[in-house]
Amino acid sequence: MTPDDLAALHGRVFTVPRPWSAAEIAGLLDGAGVFLLTEPQGFLMGRAIAGEAELLTLAVAPEARRQGIGARLVAGFLTEARARQAESAFLEVAADNLAALALYDAAGFRQAGRRRGYYATATGPVDALVLSRAPI
Template identity: 35%
Template sequence: MSAVQGRAPIDAARILAGWAQACRPMGEGDLEQVDAVERQIYSFPWTRGNFADSLRSGYDAWVVRDGAQLLGYCVSMVALDEAHLLNISVAPTAQGRGLGRRLLAWVEQRAAVHHARSLLLEVRPSNAVAKGMYERAGYERIGLRRGYYPAARGREDAIVMRKMLVLPDTGDVHGG
């Protein structure tokens, strides 16, 4: 399938620049604010140690700021020709303005630049907002991980979703 047949590359840098927000690599100095936002928005948040380990492992981790205010962040990794979205989050004060979609486009572009053929993610079935965002962005359900997430009453499944990525230099979509 080519870009002409329905999928064009996303220029996430242009999208983010249009918002006049600074998207930059996450560093140790960001972890206090990242941890605070994470604890605000999730019942079972990543720990500061999870983020620090991701940085030490060389994962692709980014923050979006408006001045000193942390608006959102994302963490992904590429292994061989497949990327995996590990965490994508938007601060409560910045939610509902399309930043999650823009961050997702950023992750897709970064993964394609690193020659990933697809991007995988997991989402809770109970997270209707995120699930809807992924579906609108072209992600397809490819599986279910039973008991993947901790939940108030035991465990919650994870829906596994995937999107084939567009190579930035050719416009070609990788086939499955």
């Protein structure tokens, strides 16, 4: 997948937070410790630096959800993070994204923090939950 492909999929999946542009994705991919995992209908970007891994974004095409793609990508993220010597992992997710919360819970992530009103939506602010997992 090219940055344009990734941005197109990201744009189909996200409104809050806003979708990332191809230039933003390309810039992230050039960053230290950043890695990309892909499936035909989804992708995950992560970063592993100094013993810690961050799941930057996960996007699965709406028509391909509930087929195990997200779970495979998260499992791949944990495997890649371990291979890069990460001892812990974290991510941020909208508190109202129940499907993502269930996915991350099944992968062993637990709430470590809350950023109140972090995301601005058409219906009002939504909290961001910081989830972590250690060891990975």
